[in-house]
Amino acid sequence: MNLFLKASNVAHENLKQPKKFLKKLQGSLVVDQEYDVYDLVMMLAINPSDKKTFQRHISEGDLVIVYERHDSMKAIKVQDGSELQNRFGVFKHSDWIGKPFGSKVFNQKGKFVYLLAPTPELWTLVLSHRTQILYIADISFVISFLEIVPGCVVLESGTGSGSLTTSLARAVAPTGHVYTFDFHEPRAASAREDFEKIGMSQLITVNVRDIQGEGFPEKFEGTIDSVFLDLPQPWLAIPSAGKMLKQDGVICSFSPCIEQVQRSCEALRSSNFTDIRTFEILLRTYEVRGGKEGLGTIEEGDFVGSLPRKRPYSNGHSSNVVRETASCVVARPCSESRGHTGYLTFARFCLTI
Numbered sequence: 001m002n003l004f005l006k007a008s009n010v011a012h013e014n015l016k017q018p019k020k021f022l023k024k025l026q027g028s029l030v031v032d033q034e035y036d037v038y039d040l041v042m043m044l045a046i047n048p049s050d051k052k053t054f055q056r057h058i059s060e061g062d063l064v065i066v067y068e069r070h071d072s073m074k075a076i077k078v079q080d081g082s083e084l085q086n087r088f089g090v091f092k093h094s095d096w097i098g099k100p101f102g103s104k105v106f107n108q109k110g111k112f113v114y115l116l117a118p119t120p121e122l123w124t125l126v127l128s129h130r131t132q133i134l135y136i137a138d139i140s141f142v143i144s145f146l147e148i149v150p151g152c153v154v155l156e157s158g159t160g161s162g163s164l165t166t167s168l169a170r171a172v173a174p175t176g177h178v179y180t181f182d183f184h185e186p187r188a189a190s191a192r193e194d195f196e197k198i199g200m201s202q203l204i205t206v207n208v209r210d211i212q213g214e215g216f217p218e219k220f221e222g223t224i225d226s227v228f229l230d231l232p233q234p235w236l237a238i239p240s241a242g243k244m245l246k247q248d249g250v251i252c253s254f255s256p257c258i259e260q261v262q263r264s265c266e267a268l269r270s271s272n273f274t275d276i277r278t279f280e281i282l283l284r285t286y287e288v289r290g291g292k293e294g295l296g297t298i299e300e301g302d303f304v305g306s307l308p309r310k311r312p313y314s315n316g317h318s319s320n321v322v323r324e325t326a327s328c329v330v331a332r333p334c335s336e337s338r339g340h341t342g343y344l345t346f347a348r349f350c351l352t353i
């Protein structure tokens with residue numbers, strides 16, 4: 001475990017240059033452990049369960065994220081003979097095969113798209129919404145505060161559209177597992193298909209079960225590192241979640257309303273949970289623009305900066321029109337920024353011995 005944690009600290013850029021990384025590993029603390037170098041690199045791959053993804057070259061049958069811009073992308077299965085038709089024209093899949101993930105590919109009209117590997121972060125943006133889903137601000141906080149590391153065993157309910165599940169799975173990979181439960185059979189089946197499609201099915205088991213009514217299966221008692229609940233009445237599932245957790249295990253419950261949070265906190269207190277804390281994660285994104293063209297009217301709330309040697313505007317008033325200032329940069333909070341999604345309540349399972 002330590003081995004992986006150390007390695008993951010240097011992970012991402014190394015993925016782009018695996019040969020250089022392997023050299024770096026030799027002679028470092030990391031290699032003289034029980035894993036061989038191939039295992040290590042597999043662990044660091046974006047999707048460690050999928051050797052194809054690690055190869056980083058697109059093959060027939062691969063799922064790619066076709067990226068036009070941050071708010072326009074879709075998942076496509078590559079099939080020789082198929083075409084993608086979008087607002088830029090026609091792109092032949094056959095031109096993509098053999099190219100590394102991350103390639104910018106052009107069509108006959110000279111228009112381009114990017115072909116990206118399906119990471120959990122991108123998958124969340126392209127998956128089909130069968131339910132409300134968790135987004136990346138909540139997801140990243142959940143993974144961090146549930147203290148999930150490779151090898152953890154995690155219970156989740158409900159599965160919903162599986163938006164959180166893929167991030168949980170990547171966090172526990174390569175030796176951990178996510179058991180996810182939803183009482184809606186077709187939804188569970190669609191989630192299973194999705195996890196298969198993105199090559200994560202070895203890390204995730206989808207079960208059909210009424211968790212509020214029946215609780216989690218007894219076979220997991222005392223063996224679970226973390227539990228995540230996104231249920232309409234989570235307080236009904238909390239006593240069972242407590243039984244499943246190892247001592248010092250952590251639970252998180254996501255609820256859109258504060259009344260649900262209050263009831264969950266009461267249930268947590270009476271089920272041997274401590275360190276109960278609730279968070280609301282608000283994400284603010286910015287549109288950053290600059291360049292030779294005029295930038296329009298500066299609005300209240302904008303941050304205006306200048307690049308070296310040139311002043312972006314002359315007299316400091318907040319409604320100047322900025323033109324002919326190659327050096328000016330404006331950062332404006334995006335109007336479509338997501339506001340309230342829900343409350344995240346965390347607690348730790350601690351027994352008096």
Ligand SMILES: C[S@@+](CC[C@H](N)C(=O)[O-])C[C@H]1O[C@@H](n2cnc3c(N)ncnc32)[C@H](O)[C@@H]1O
Nearest residue numbers: 133134158160161162163164182183210211212
């Ligand atoms: C909001 S969705 C979960 C979304 C998920 N967190 C995601 O990011 O995609 C809630 C899910 O809980 C399921 N659910 C509701 N009551 C349940 C119960 N008693 N047992 C199991 N699943 C339940 C619903 O079918 C639904 O799919």
